[in-house]
Amino acid sequence: MTTIEQGALRKLIGTRNENGEVEYQLPIGDQRIALNPLIGKELQLIFHNEIRCCHCNRKTKKSYSQGFCYPCMQKLAQCDMCIMKPETCHYEQGTCREPSWGKSHCMVPHYVYLANTSGLKVGITRHTQIPTRWIDQGATQALPIFKVSNRLQSGLVETALAEFISDKTRAC
């Protein structure tokens, strides 16, 4: 059977089914292609030389910060440096680029966790991203060890733990 879908590619979606297995779906345009049934089969992707911003959909020559156009990369809170360094979250100083986004994404409970991927890692994630974050990282085991009330605190705990665990994986 041949299926032809056309549209913008989005980040792979991984969900855990009732058997504890991860089911992957590839978003293409408005469609979601179930990938598990395609294991062992041939799959062809054709790039049409068009990159669009994953936020505003404008055409861009290059994508920044995992899929944004340059203006969005400059403007959006999710593209700010503090996303890579949660211990530098500056929401409380009143300088967040998008306070409403910061309020819903950073000023909410976060977990600091240990995950077993290729080795032991310490990471942080929003409470709504468990277990998505672990599936994305390919973790075979994960253990939340602290629940804190915002992103800044999770970053500070992570930084303190990094003295004992070298490898880190950071998340939004």
Ligand SMILES: [Zn+2]
């Ligand atoms: Zn944009």
